Amino acid sequence: MIDNFKKFNMPRYEQVRWHIQTLLTESKWDESTPLPTEQDFADKYQVSVGTVRKAVEKLVEDGVLIKHQGRGTFLKKPDFNTSLLRFYKFRDQEARYVIPTGVIKKITLIEAVDTINKTLNIHENEDLIYIERVRIVEDKVILSERIWLPKNRYQEFIGLEPKDFENLLYPFYYKKCGQFVSSAIETLFFITDHIDPYLDNTQHENLVKVCRIAKNLEGDPVEYRESYGLAEKFSYESQII
Structure with missing residues (x-):
């Protein structure tokens, strides 16, 4: 799945970020449901946990996701x-x-x-x-x-x-x-x-x-x-x- 982006010369973490964002959109993700763990995403996309973490952090910076200590990472609902x-x-x-x-x-x-x-x-x-x-x-x-x-x-x-x-x-x-x-x-x-x-x-x-x-x-x-x-x-x- 990730290999489909090779021709675009897109950084690995950006590829993962795009896939996570697409997952949230297409699955109509419930904002009260935590996202899969970084290890789960790493296994799914066959990348390192560090790459997933960078992708998730970028989505947090963009205001798409929010992290709750001890609870996980969630889709962020703008106020x-x-x-x-x-x-x-x-x-x-x-x-x-x-x-x-x-x-x-x-x-x-x-x-x-x-x-x-x-x-x-x-x-x-x-x-x-x-x-x-x-x-x-x-x-x-x-x-x-x-x-x-x-x-x-x-x-x-x-x-x-x-x-x-x-x-x-x-x-x-x-x-x-x-x-x-x-x-x-x-x-x-x-x-x-x-x-x-x-x-x-x-x-x-x-x-x-x-x-x-x-x-x-x-x-x-x-x-x-x-x-x-x-x-x-x-x-x-x-x-x-």
């Missing part, structure tokens, strides 16, 4: 709620920080949208699944989201109703369609003259727009999302260590 809290801090009536609840308002199948299809790197004529979602704290909408998904990756969503969705979307993507979101790129803008029906804002209130391209383990886009929130609620926080 996208932490990403949200970089931009907005939400408190309840007792001044405690809270994670907003997600509620699906609309899901429908739509025709291709040129700019969205290009962003998702799919055929220009491929249909899309379109979702409108809000994030709520104490019965108040604080974020409004528009989400576009490639139809071919989310066939199981066709026919679902808003009530069928769970609070957290990314675990639901994985459970229902086998789409594991491994990373994302976010771009932030301040915008004006945008009225959002869920935020109930006025034309004179500035909004923050966060565009996110979510990717799978192979680096392919699996979701494009636009999130809108009131600029007056915006704050940026970044920890530098």
Whole structure:
């Protein structure tokens, strides 16, 4: 199996890294299940344990895997709620920080949208699944989201109703369609003259727009999302260590 890569002149550990990543993707690996041991991988791919260890360490550096002392190595689940809290801090009536609840308002199948299809790197004529979602704290909408998904990756969503969705979307993507979101790129803008029906804002209130391209383990886009929130609620926080 590893010998198939000889013609690419790829380092041995990179070959092993690619095979482990492919295994995780194709087998829809459960993030609560530890990976085989380094010795198991060494036997499987007929390489040294040192080569496997280097491949695993690289996947840990890439944020694909995480090691737990005494428990093993696991598929890492990104914490996208932490990403949200970089931009907005939400408190309840007792001044405690809270994670907003997600509620699906609309899901429908739509025709291709040129700019969205290009962003998702799919055929220009491929249909899309379109979702409108809000994030709520104490019965108040604080974020409004528009989400576009490639139809071919989310066939199981066709026919679902808003009530069928769970609070957290990314675990639901994985459970229902086998789409594991491994990373994302976010771009932030301040915008004006945008009225959002869920935020109930006025034309004179500035909004923050966060565009996110979510990717799978192979680096392919699996979701494009636009999130809108009131600029007056915006704050940026970044920890530098």
